[in-house]
Amino acid sequence: MLIASFMSVASLSPAPVRKFSKNPLIAFYQSSIGKKYVVAGTGLILIVYVLGHLVGNLQIFSGQERINAYSKFLHDLGPILWLVRVFLLAAFVTHIVATIQLAQENRLAKPRKYAVTGYQRSTMASRTMLISGLIILCFVIYHLLQFTLQVTDPKFRHMHDSLGHHDVYRMLILGFKNPFVSLFYTVGLFLLTNHLSHGFASVVQTLGINNRKIASFVASGGQTLAWVVFIGYVSIPVTILLGIIK
């Protein structure tokens, strides 16, 4: 159906005009696919971080000494630790900003919804990416205040083990002993799982790696990864609340 219309288009089109810079790098970001690349690239960085952080946390099951030594190792990295933190923060902020910009463009592109919804393929996870992402943002802020900046409970700052290291082990146990903290943590993780179950496959698709040979594997792989993350992280408050770790 590539037949020019007889009607005047100019007077009908409500779409806002979008311009592209002469600088190809800026123009790339101005384009929809460019922003999608940025969201996918930063998403990938954050996925790698979530997995790395999980491996670190699971050392709680190897006992107090092990996880406290791990925490000391991280802190001893000094400037490198800060470099990584700034890098992660930048990835996190960029991920959110580019997504919000895309969401605005997309809202303008669909000025009116259908009277009847007839979704065929999309999932709850895919349709709630924006809201799950924003709640995860709140969760991350609380999480950092609690365990990194330790402002929710000043006691955390003065906990040291027999070797004089900061006692991460006891901090986690004390923190998660509070059922509300554990509940909020589990809800946050559930939303993260939801986000990742669509996010991982989206990253592969958006970065242009996807093809029909791997498509179904990528989709189920993303789901599996998301649930591994959920079970891994939530195992910590659950075992603490059940008194298995004390």
Add this chain to the structure above:
Amino acid sequence: MNFKLKVWRQKDGASPGSFKDYDAKDVPSEASFLEMLDIVNESLAASGEDPIAFDSDCREGICGTCSLVINGIPHGPGKGTTCQLYMRRFADSDTIWIEPFRAAAFPPIKDLVVDRSAFDRIIEAGGYIVVRTGSAPEANSLPVAKHDADLAMEAAACIGCGACVAACPNSAAMLFVSAKVSHLGLLPQGQAERESRVIHMVRKMDELGFGSCRNHYECEAICPAEVSATFMARLNQDYALASAKKVLAV
């Protein structure tokens, strides 16, 4: 068969529209959806009311002119075009909602007719190859790998109907653009303009006010030509590589 219709009526692009109720009476089950509307229009014309405006041309499922969103699904239930949808797919006395394709880039013209010429603007931006025309070259002078030929053919199946845009919650045209970019980009004849093509077509798509893909794949689910969503991954890669070359050339 009898149906209750809720049809979107809109005088023109400048006026607001609304749903109106109609009864479709004594429709044969073998009538296509468009023929059912023809029957309703005959009775409307007889009673002096303005007939419902909708698009159609070949009525054979090949031209992509017919549109409509039926019960929230572009081209109605099942794959295939609206002209190939038959009333036996519905149950007797069903209520059927009929809306136009909705997208900022497809402004309404009248009732169920929208202006899809934005697709033409995207094609003009790069969906072609520049070659000297003349007598057909020797068929085997340009070998094409079977795998590429098959993929290019699949992409070329796109009939440009715009249902992908209608189905997408973001009104993204990426399935359409990916089909057009891939169809030429996979073949040797399309290589010369491969990079400028993808950049210009994507920018045009953005300029015209289409949204972008969030990987819901509603488009793939309803595409009457069964164009695969993996062509969009190809599009993303092609676009990023072409942009990277431009960045590095500076």
